[in-house]
Amino acid sequence: MSLLASGFPAPPLDGIDLLGPLRLTFYALCILAGIIAAAFVTTKLWKSRGGTTDNVLDAMLWAVLLGVVGGRIYHVVTSPDAYFGENGELSRIPQIWNGGLGIIGAIALGAVGVWIACRRYGMKFPAFADAVVPGVLLAQAFGRWGNWFNQELYGAPTSLPWGLNVDAQYRVPEVQHMSQSTLFHPTFLYESVWNLLGFVLLLALYKRFQIKQGLLLWTYVAYYSIGRFWIESLRIDELDKSTQWINILGLEWRLNMWVSLALFIIAIVMMVWLWSRRPRTEAQFVEELRIYRPGSPARAEMAASAAGEEAAEAGGEPADSDEATADSEDVSHASSEGESARDDAEHEVAQGSDPGPQDPRS
Helix, strand or coil: CHHHHCCECCCCCCEEECCCCCEEEHHHHHHHHHHHHHHHHHHHHHHHCCCCHHHHHHHHHHHHHHHHHHHHHHHHHHCCHHHHCCCCCHHHCCCHHHCCCCHHHHHHHHHHHHHHHHHHHCECHHHHHHHHHHHHHHHHHHHHHHHHHCCCCCECEECCCCCEECCHHHCCHHHCCCCCCCEECCHHHHHHHHHHHHHHHHHHHHHHCCCCCCHHHHHHHHHHHHHHHHHHCCECCCCCCCCCEEEECCEEEEHHHHHHHHHHHHHHHHHHHHHHCCCCCHHHHHHHHCCECCCCHHHHHHHHHHHHHHHHHHCCCCCCCHHHHHHCCCHHHHHHHHHHHHHHHHHHHHHCCCCCCCCCCC
């Protein structure tokens, strides 16, 4: 209670100096903690549907690398003043350890990384994305605490007991004149809590429902967009940014509010479209439960393994199942069998043999 009496405190420091010019920032540690948490959750969820840990590690490598690039590009494009403005420095662009990763850009290009991994390793992108997004929200909840260490992402002055203390050097010019005891909305905290609640919601939906692959992905986009929109409406940091305010049809909103609105509309349209394409037959439902693409080695291995387990439970030898046969498309074997059959047919013709009537059941 004594802590809340004086508001949410500013961080005592934002990193630790290491040897020479090296510095470990707490912002980077928060991002790293989020990545680890996301990998753990995604692995648990993907394995629960029959996937492997290797699938997750392969996809995470692509997603993290492209996600960092996408996040930085989005930040630089939407906050260009520090890099291309009057006192801007291009040398700041690669300095991601000082903050500046736009989550929208990180998710967008990170999704491209996941798609690449899915194409390479035979996974269905919608199925894998559904397993990823709960962990992504958890990672975002961790990452927002990096904004606290950097004393960014805060809102207007408030008298609420959880108001945030912001040191004078981190305040925007519009509130520099206010007393040091002035508290501000901790919008980083609001978003962190919003993301944690969303993580619980998506986790419950993932475990409870398997309606249509990709539906949970767009549920995540819609949920996050709603939270980001109202949280952006509270923020006052970067008020003087040249790209901060966009006027459309007389509505002057922050850039990220417009982006959130656009993403929400897209997400709703995609959710309705996917719902209209939900499986309605037994065959469609069975296919919806499969997480690997037809013809992929991983799918063939899963089919063969399932057939072996069924045979073992029955106490007999493993038998060829229709699914395993369909998924194990061995072109060279089929070709050799075709050639053998053709040779036999030619031999019968040469001998003048009469193939006789065919059994209609064959």
